[in-house]
Amino acid sequence: MQQLLIRIAATFVLTAVIIHPLAIWQRCAAAEKNELTAADVELALKRATRYLISQQDKNDGHWRGYETNGTGQTALVLLALLNAGSPVQSPDIQRGLEYLRASRPTLVYETSLQVMVFCLAEPNRDLPRIRRLVDLLIESQTEKGESAGGWGYDCRRTGTTDPSNSQFAALAMWDAQRAGISVPRETLLAIAGYWNKRQFLGQRGVNPDPRYVGGWGYNNFSVTGSMTCAGIASLLMAEEAAQIADVQINGDAIACCGAEEVEVRKAELGFQWLSHNFQISSNPNGSYWSYYLYGLERVGRLTGKRMINNRDWYREGCAEVLRNQDATQGNINDSAANAVTPTALAVLFLSKGRRQIVIARARLAEDELPRLQDQFSFKHHDHAVNNLNGHIEQAWKRDLAWQSVTLGEAEVTDLLESPVLFISGSERFQPTAKTKSVLKEYVEQGGFIFAEARNGNGCDGSAFEKSFTALMAELFGTEMRKLDRSHPVWSAQVPIDVGRLPDDFWLYGIESCCRTAVIYSPISLACRWELHRAYGVPLEASPKVLAELDEATAVGLNVVTYATGRELKNRFEKPLVELDKSESIDIVRGTLRLPRLRHAGGDNETPKAIRNLLTAFGASIPTLIDNESPLITPSGDGIAEVTMLYIHGRNVFEYSESDRAALRTFFENGGVLLGDSICASDQFTESLKSELARILPEATWVPVGASDPVLTSQYGGFDIRNVTLNDPAAAGPVATARREGPPVLERLVFRQRTVCLFSIYDLSCALESQGVTQCRGYLRDDAARIGINMILAAMME
Numbered sequence: 001m002q003q004l005l006i007r008i009a010a011t012f013v014l015t016a017v018i019i020h021p022l023a024i025w026q027r028c029a030a031a032e033k034n035e036l037t038a039a040d041v042e043l044a045l046k047r048a049t050r051y052l053i054s055q056q057d058k059n060d061g062h063w064r065g066y067e068t069n070g071t072g073q074t075a076l077v078l079l080a081l082l083n084a085g086s087p088v089q090s091p092d093i094q095r096g097l098e099y100l101r102a103s104r105p106t107l108v109y110e111t112s113l114q115v116m117v118f119c120l121a122e123p124n125r126d127l128p129r130i131r132r133l134v135d136l137l138i139e140s141q142t143e144k145g146e147s148a149g150g151w152g153y154d155c156r157r158t159g160t161t162d163p164s165n166s167q168f169a170a171l172a173m174w175d176a177q178r179a180g181i182s183v184p185r186e187t188l189l190a191i192a193g194y195w196n197k198r199q200f201l202g203q204r205g206v207n208p209d210p211r212y213v214g215g216w217g218y219n220n221f222s223v224t225g226s227m228t229c230a231g232i233a234s235l236l237m238a239e240e241a242a243q244i245a246d247v248q249i250n251g252d253a254i255a256c257c258g259a260e261e262v263e264v265r266k267a268e269l270g271f272q273w274l275s276h277n278f279q280i281s282s283n284p285n286g287s288y289w290s291y292y293l294y295g296l297e298r299v300g301r302l303t304g305k306r307m308i309n310n311r312d313w314y315r316e317g318c319a320e321v322l323r324n325q326d327a328t329q330g331n332i333n334d335s336a337a338n339a340v341t342p343t344a345l346a347v348l349f350l351s352k353g354r355r356q357i358v359i360a361r362a363r364l365a366e367d368e369l370p371r372l373q374d375q376f377s378f379k380h381h382d383h384a385v386n387n388l389n390g391h392i393e394q395a396w397k398r399d400l401a402w403q404s405v406t407l408g409e410a411e412v413t414d415l416l417e418s419p420v421l422f423i424s425g426s427e428r429f430q431p432t433a434k435t436k437s438v439l440k441e442y443v444e445q446g447g448f449i450f451a452e453a454r455n456g457n458g459c460d461g462s463a464f465e466k467s468f469t470a471l472m473a474e475l476f477g478t479e480m481r482k483l484d485r486s487h488p489v490w491s492a493q494v495p496i497d498v499g500r501l502p503d504d505f506w507l508y509g510i511e512s513c514c515r516t517a518v519i520y521s522p523i524s525l526a527c528r529w530e531l532h533r534a535y536g537v538p539l540e541a542s543p544k545v546l547a548e549l550d551e552a553t554a555v556g557l558n559v560v561t562y563a564t565g566r567e568l569k570n571r572f573e574k575p576l577v578e579l580d581k582s583e584s585i586d587i588v589r590g591t592l593r594l595p596r597l598r599h600a601g602g603d604n605e606t607p608k609a610i611r612n613l614l615t616a617f618g619a620s621i622p623t624l625i626d627n628e629s630p631l632i633t634p635s636g637d638g639i640a641e642v643t644m645l646y647i648h649g650r651n652v653f654e655y656s657e658s659d660r661a662a663l664r665t666f667f668e669n670g671g672v673l674l675g676d677s678i679c680a681s682d683q684f685t686e687s688l689k690s691e692l693a694r695i696l697p698e699a700t701w702v703p704v705g706a707s708d709p710v711l712t713s714q715y716g717g718f719d720i721r722n723v724t725l726n727d728p729a730a731a732g733p734v735a736t737a738r739r740e741g742p743p744v745l746e747r748l749v750f751r752q753r754t755v756c757l758f759s760i761y762d763l764s765c766a767l768e769s770q771g772v773t774q775c776r777g778y779l780r781d782d783a784a785r786i787g788i789n790m791i792l793a794a795m796m797e
Contacts, residue, residue: 429468
């Protein structure tokens with residue numbers, strides 16, 4: 001490292017002594033050094049799962065604790081381990097599963113948890129067993145009286161119920177449906193009825209402060225955080241599983257608007273109570289903090305809320321778990337006497353909450369109800385994005401998450417938590433100047449906007465369509481264009497049969513940096529997603545309607561697949577956003593600079609690419625950087641002050657004789673040129689090589705071989721001998737348009753020294769944004785690593 005820093009000083013500070021290179025690094029990292037990372041969460045999970053496994057009785061496979069709950073403790077631990085990623089075929093998991101299979105559960109708690117475990121572990125093998133356990137729960141659900149729809153402790157109808165057991169039974173019904181087990185609709189509606197009746201809404205006509213109304217408790221007088229989470233989640237799961245939707249089907253016709261809106265007021269009131277009483281370090285008004293966290297994660301996931309009362313519940317919850325974890329043993333400390341239970345519940349919180357976010361649904365400011373009345377309802381098609389998320393999970397074979405954001409409140413970093421922002425509207429879209437700026441920056445930083453007008457099928461979205469398309473033209477300087485059938489979105493995941501959709505359907509888009517960054521549908525797709533659940537009993541409808549729902553869902557799946565390339569960020573991965581000028585650090589002598597070389601072939605098509613590369617360099621190599629990357633004319637005065645330049649473009653260009661002479665002098669004086677061809681443009685590559693041949697006719701191009709130091713960590717960078725090349729020219733789904741191997745780089749050698757390192761495949765569009773481009777080039781993280789290695793190699797010349 002010392003040799004590298006000396007090289008930096010010698011290369012970029014021609015007459016100065018370099019300032020201590022860690023100064024800027026420490027300043028940049030100070031704000032983050034105490035922040036939670038994905039690695040912290042992974043370490044906490046490893047410690048906790050190691051502890052749980054150590055507590056297993058290796059003789060028969062069970063876990064001790066709360067023996068009055070039968071096999072519940074064993075089932076809970078297995079559920080936690082499986083969600084944390086423990087292989088189902090591991091000896092510890094198999095011992096536990098065999099222990100459960102040999103049992104005959106008689107309690108609601110253990111029966112419910114066994115259903116959840118068998119649905120997750122080996123559902124095909126245990127399908128008959130799951131069916132029997134579900135039937136046992138259905139038979140033991142209370143049928144009559146004030147407690148109708150709930151469950152007690154025993155798998156028999158006693159007339160008395162317990163809300164905690166009722167929550168676990170509801171969770172079992174939810175997971176059983178996801179495993180393909182049929183649950184009667186009346187059972188699900190009874191669950192919703194049970195929780196509706198138990199909600200605290202005031203007494204004897206008194207209307208207390210609305211901030212404290214809407215919660216649930218173990219009894220009618222004690223409202224707690226854990227039981228309020230149970231009530232919210234149980235209501236939402238039951239309503240969705242029972243296929244309650246604000247869309248109607250009349251024969252072969254779908255009514256997207258005009259249908260009576262679904263009453264979700266009870267769940268909204270519950271969320272309101274939770275928001276006003278929100279805590280992380282303890283269960284509001286109750287005990288058993290880890291049990292509360294277990295329910296809190298479920299509420300956040302089902303509602304799509306990343307923030308509760310403007311606080312990041314998952315990030316704060318993870319930090320609290322880590323504070324309460326024994327760093328040596330790995331167990332979680334809670335009020336429970338048995339450490340296994342809180343540890344298992346904490347593992348469920350950590351593992352389920354870390355699911356990668358694939359799509360965010362935007363709430364429009366002009367459609368908002370007062371904040372206390374509408375915390376997570378979108379007024380239209382509440383289940384649509386959640387249903388689409390389920391179909392994406394099935395297609396990609398992985399658990400995913402979605403979230404909601406409120407335009408007008410969200411910053412760019414908030415939007416960048418999700419790679420796709422879904423906007424649906426019928427009224428005129430009139431965002432503020434700030435929101436316009438946020439949306440534009442979101443797209444420029446790699447975000448993707450997927451929008452629709454609530455048009456057709458009883459809806460009139462003409463006002464939204466007119467205002468939204470005008471706004472996109474304003475923000476991006478181009479009109480929407482119709483996406484022809486050669487566009488990869490039509491086959492990104494599955495082929496789309498447009499003939500099965502309404503006649504006025506098509507997709508329209510706007511291009512931004514080698515990709516379509518905005519896609520718009522003139523009809524409501526969300527209306528159809530609302531009806532098309534990914535799990536549970538298939539919808540009863542005509543073949544025409546079912547075909548239409550399948551195709552609308554395929555469109556949503558393809559758009560998300562195209563927008564992301566099925567590459568998602570980790571939950572704690574910070575988006576790379578250009579620093580605000582007020583936050584930037586003054587550039588001093590001893591700073592790494594990488595100006596861009598001017599030319600007439602599109603020298604500024606990716607203005608932030610090199611800024612982002614330098615930011616990534618500074619985050620990886622402790623040194624001073626200037627990430628401004630100005631454009632420099634070859635024959636201008638500025639070229640004499642630098643020893644490294646970057647060139648990229650897309651079109652044909654030529655230099656003047658004076659520019660060529662200046663560049664030859666630059667190379668003769670030890671200068672190095674780095675570059676890539678934006679979107680793998682053959683025109684630009686040929687122009688650059690032609691110009692360099694005129695400037696340095698005696699120089700020769702040499703391919704960079706797999707053993708070349710530039711592809712290894714020899715210079716202090718990364719081993720990049722196996723990176724992913726995105727090749728959307730290949731036919732078929734996005735997943736097939738990838739190939740792995742070493743990057744294709746070339747050296748231009750002049751007088752036994754490398755004067756140019758060049759990639760014929762795109763780096764710049766990938767560095768410009770976090771999205772997936774439509775051109776041949778490297779994925780963003782690989783592009784950054786390649787660029788960093790190129791800079792380090794140039795320093796060694």
